[in-house]
Amino acid sequence: MKDAQTIPEMMTEIGKRAKAAAAELGYATAECKHAALIGAADAVWANRAQIIEANAQDMDYARNKGLSPAMMDRLMLDEARIQAIVDGLRAVAEQPDPVGEVLAEWDMPSGIHIRRVRTPLGVIGVIYESRPNVTADAGALCLKSGNAVILRGGSESFHSSRAIHACLVEGLRSAGLPEDAVQLVPTRDRAAVSELLTMTDYVDVIVPRGGKGLVGLVQREARVPVFAHLEGIVHIYVDKAADPVKALNVLLNAKTRRTGICGAAECLLVHQDIAATLGKELISALVQAGVEVRADPALAGPGTVPANEDDWGREYLDMIIAARQVADVDGAIAHIRKYGSNHTDCILTEDDATAERFFERLDSAILMRNTSTQFADGGEFGMGAEIGIATGKMHARGPVGAEQLTSFKYLVDGAGAVRS
C-alpha cells in the first residue's frame, strides 16, 4: 500500500492489474503455467526457513489475540506442512490444463461448425481465514485455470501468507508470466474485504473459505457473484433395508474420522421399523465411540442426551450428532429438505428403488448411498484439489476444482456462411 493511498484506491489498482494479467493469462500455454507452478513449489521448499519464521510472527500475534488451540493449530506451519504445500503445488501442476479443452463440437445444416471451448473466468477473489496453505492452494488452482487471483487471507496468517505468496510470484516470474496474476492484499484492514466484494468491474467471482461468519458477511455484502459454501449440515438416513454392517462402518466413519470437516455427519435419521433394533445398535456404537448423541424420544437410550428443536439443522463440527426417527424415506426427504444445507446427504439402504427416490427427490450438491460422507472432497472425487465446496447451484457445485473455475466460449467456423 503506497503512502496516502486510500483502501478503495489501492483495491482499484489491484483490480486493474489483475484484469490486465487475466487477459494475458487467458492464452498462456499449458507448459508455461506448469513451469510457474513447479517454480513456485521449488521456491516454497527453498524458502521454508523464512516461511516458518514468518509463521512464528503470526503465531505470536495469534497467541496475544487469545486464539483457541484449534485455530492456532490451523495457523501453524512446520516443515511437514510445508512439504504438504509443496506436494499440493506439484499435484496441481501435473493436472490436465482445462483451458482450451473442446467440450463439444458439432456441424449445423447451414454449414457452420461450432465448438464449445473452455475459457478462464477472469479474475477470482479468494477470501479466507487462518489457514496459510490456502494461499498456495487457491493461487495454484486459479493459475492452472488461467485466472488471475486476488487473495485476501485472514489477519492471523498475514506474515505466513505473505511469505508463501512471494514464492508464487517467484514461480510466475521464472515462467515469464505476469506477476500480477497472483496478488495478495497487502493490508489487514477489513475495509479491503468490503471493497473486494463490490468490485464488479474487476472481479468476476468471489470464493469465500471460512466459517459461518465470513460466509454470511460475503453473501450479504457481495455485488460480485459468489461461489457459496453454506454449512455442511450432513444427514445420514438409515433405511429399513440398510445392511447393518455397512451402516455401522459408514456411520462411525462419517461422524468420527474427522469431525471438523464439512463432510462430517451431523444428523442421523432412522426408519421407524428398525429404530428399536439397528437404530439402537448404531446409537450405542456412537456413544461408545465417544459421540454425544442428541436423540429424540423414540431413539433415546443409555448414554444419549435429549434433542431439542435446535438440534435439527445444526452443524456441530464436533463429537456430537443429532438423531431422529422418521416414518420412511419420504420422512427423511422431508426432514432434509427442511433442515439441510444442500451440501452432502446419504442414504444407507440395499433397496434400489428407495435409493433412487432419495437421489431423485433431494437436491443436495452431493447425494451418497452406502458411502461415508467424509468422501465429500475434491481429492476423493478425483479432482486433484479443490478451492472449496459450493452449495449453491449457479455455475459451480460440489467440490470446486480447476475445471469449475472456467467458463466457455463458442468458436464458429464457416466458409462464408450467410443466414437466409
Add this chain to the structure above:
Amino acid sequence: MKDAQTIPEMMTEIGKRAKAAAAELGYATAECKHAALIGAADAVWANRAQIIEANAQDMDYARNKGLSPAMMDRLMLDEARIQAIVDGLRAVAEQPDPVGEVLAEWDMPSGIHIRRVRTPLGVIGVIYESRPNVTADAGALCLKSGNAVILRGGSESFHSSRAIHACLVEGLRSAGLPEDAVQLVPTRDRAAVSELLTMTDYVDVIVPRGGKGLVGLVQREARVPVFAHLEGIVHIYVDKAADPVKALNVLLNAKTRRTGICGAAECLLVHQDIAATLGKELISALVQAGVEVRADPALAGPGTVPANEDDWGREYLDMIIAARQVADVDGAIAHIRKYGSNHTDCILTEDDATAERFFERLDSAILMRNTSTQFADGGEFGMGAEIGIATGKMHARGPVGAEQLTSFKYLVDGAGAVRS
C-alpha cells in the same frame, strides 16, 4: 392479487408457490412435461380468437401511450404469429429432456462410483418487455428444464400475456403438473419487479429480456443472480488475408439481413493493407445497400459519414455501421477488447494462424470466422429455442436453451465405503 394484499406480500406468496412447484417439477417425468407442452400448444391454438381479442386491448393501450410503430409491431399478434407460438411450444416439447442426463461418471480407487447428473436450477424469474410470445417461449423452456418460472411481462402486453399464460396453465393441468409451475405476475405495478429481483429465498436466477434500460435496472437492483445480456456490439474484422467474395457476402448479411437483432454487425474493422482496396469496396457496397457508414478518415469515401469517438462501441440496431482501420489482427483485438460487449465478434480471413489468434485472445461468448454474425441464435446453434443470449461468464453463456437452465448434482454409490 387479493384485496388488501401489498405487492411484497403478493410476490412472497408467488415465490413460495413457485418454490413448492419447483420441488415437484424437479422429478416430473419427461413424458409428463412433454404432455404439458403439447397441451399448452393445443390450448393456444384453440384459444387464438380470445388471444387476439386480448391483444387488441393491449394494442389500444399502446396506441394511447404513443408507442413507436416498431414497438407496436413487436406487440401485435395475428393468426400467423399465434401459429409461430404454437410451433415453438411443440418444438420445445420434442427436444430431449435435459433433467437426469448423466454428464459424466467415473470410478475412484476407493471403490466409490460417481455420477454427475443434470438437475433443474429451481425457480427462474423472467422479466421481459412488449413481445407477448416470450410468455410462451420462456414458460416452455423453463418447464422443459424442470424449473418453475415467474413471468413478468411488460405492461404493454399485459392482456396478451395473460391469455397465453392461461393456455400454459391449461397444459400443466391436463398433464397433472402443479399449476404454480408457470406463474404470471398479475399486476402492472413496477414494484413487483423490484420485489422479484430481491427475492433470494425464492428465486434462483433472473433472466431479463429487453433493451438496455431494463437490463441496466435488473443489473443494478438484483440481489438474485442474473443471466446478463448486455448489448450486442458486434464487430467484424476484415483481415488482409480475407477472401473478397466471402467478405462481401458475410458483411452485407451480418449488417442488413435484420438490423434489430443482437447479432447484427455494428462495427467494421479493416486491416490497413487492404483498406484502400477491399475495404473501400466493402464500404461502397454497404452504402449502396442503404447503410449509413460512419467511417474514420482512412476509410472515408463517397457516401460515408465521419465517425466520432462515440461511434466506437455503439449498438445501433439500425441501418448504420461504424468503420475503422486497424493496423492488423492485434489492432482489431485491442479495439474489440476496449469497445466490445463480449457478445459476438467475427474475423474474415483465410489465414489459419490469424484466425486462431483472434479466437484465442478474444473472449466473446461467440467468436466467428467467415460466418455471418446473424447466426448468433439458439435455433441456428441447434438448441431448438433460447431464452436469451448471455454475455456474462457465470453459468450460462451465449444462447441459453433448456440445458443451460440446469445445474447438476453428484450421485455417489459405494458398497459401505469408508474413508481412511
